Amino acid sequence: MARRWWPIAPAALVFLGLFVAPLVYFLIISFWSVKARMMRPDLTVANYIATWVEYGDVLVTTLAIAAAIGFATTLLAFGFAYVIRFKSGPLGPLLLFVTLITLFGGYLVKIYAWKSILGIDGILNMALTGIGLIDEPSGAFIYSTNAVVITLTYFLLPFAVLPIYGALRSIDDATMEAARDLGAKPLAVMRDIVIPQCEGGIMVAFTLAFLISAGDYVTPRFVGGGASMMGHFIETQFSIGFDWPMGSAMSFTILATSLAIVMAFRALLRRAIRP
């Protein structure tokens, strides 16, 4: 019996050592305190209280931006995956390949690409001035929350398309044809057959997009022009703040609130698709 588990032992050790153990460590020190720049073992919830008192506004902003990115990404990904699965015929594999190929670009490369697109001398401004929609290049497209949403949505789109497409592939065409034969309109087919059978894919897509956005602090710094999200302040505590316990408490707070939002989304989705 035990021999069955040997093959996964190395991976399990890596998982325990590099994921579980650090997580447990940071959970423990989130209840510690800091004196003279040194961590002191303690059992206090002061860091969690301080997180809500001092960073409550940033937390809400972060979750709101992440939710916007999560919804936008999931919606776009669903539409794209639906087209690939049901509407593009032999072009489907090509469209899927195009989706996947965007994964090859590096994270920072994509951020800088969007800086080039949204900047004052960027492609967007050139196009808008070229067709006469605006008289002179606008600086409003970059260094804003909108730029953060656009950049992260673009970055996360392939990650969201894949699970939804995978779920859509499992839908039997015969079921949809039967529904149509029985008089179901397209909206009813979508509501009663496609979305319920795709629920798992939608949840995975939203969860990925939402959680990655909630924890990101690089994109806001580079295209947000100072738009601050929670990750930025967590980084500050671990670096120039010398306060790992506070940083840990902030991390677990956003982790817990993010999971709560994902669970709420799941409940809402299930209620919405319930026949």
Add this chain to the structure above:
Amino acid sequence: MGSNKRSLDAAMMLARQFSLSRRQVVAGMAAAGGATALGAWPGQAKAATTMTWMGWQGYETPILAGTFLADNDIDFQPTFISSNEEIITKLQAGGIGNTDLITMYFGYLPLMAETGLLEPIDTARISNFDKLIPQFNNQDAIRHNGELMGVPWNWGSLPLMYDPAAVSSVPESWLDIMKDEYKGKVAMVDDPLGNLLIWGTVVTGKPMGTLLTKEEMVAVIDKMIEIKTNHARAFFATYGDMSDAFARNEVVVSAIGWEAVAVWTAAKGKVIEYTIPKEGTGMFMDCLCIPKDCPNLDLTYAMIDHIVSAEPQRMFAEEQSAGITNLEAVPLLSEGLAATYPYDDLDGFMQRARLQPVPPTEPGEFATYDDFLNEYQRLQKA
């Protein structure tokens, strides 16, 4: 200074990695998992001595210069940082006893010495020490209880950068950036200490802008929030981003600066200049420090001596557009770089650009470092 720029450099390096096939990735993961589980890496030719170093990406240039590593049979293991404070954190989290050399902003040396993170420097073991700029070597801030804690090896200042083609006149005061003509065209950079070095003095009139009361600290941050919300184009993450914005004509003046930005921007085909306004500005100086219980002390001293020798200093200056401390290296610099830094009038320069300490750690007459950070986060949120 320039910290964020260097962290970006490090991140870009990572982003360029991995052009492996799926098979190679899977094989690598399996090997890594097995090796980690067994607590060993597969066979790799090892040099006689492994030396560990922590500092900014690019700061390893002088170490790699020449044949120092080969001559001493050293396996050089650099760790790149994203902020000076990261070094303190890493030393506290197990780095003591495993780290040979670090490079550190001078302002943190007293704090690190107090907390027992540094070994005192024996200058008799550094043959090039007396060739270093005395104005830096003699700073009280790099000594603790009379003992030297770091060897100065590069420096620079934080001037006001401006686009000569876009400003009506050279700004004479830092407050000139708040003129209506520059509205929405001011560059700011998210460099906490750098901003305090400048605006602490501008707002309070005190020569040491880092030694402020709590009320003064609040006033400084209020002024910076006013600039950020009403005048700034963006609160840039890096000095490199600021350079890009100048090159794209998105900004015409800056609320903070670094001589290297002018060099980078010139490389993009855009000429910008810099000036030290009447209020003066801050200056930075990075030091080579030996962590407590350094495992290879003799080689570490040899490495320090190598880093501050003339040719490695020249190479570093040319590659990073940095100020250097070995006076014998100055004549070796290219004309443009030598003119960038006022080696011939350092005393006069240091009257206008001042080396300032980090805010104190303990409560007292002045706002503490923690008070400053709390206030600075108000600026980041604004």
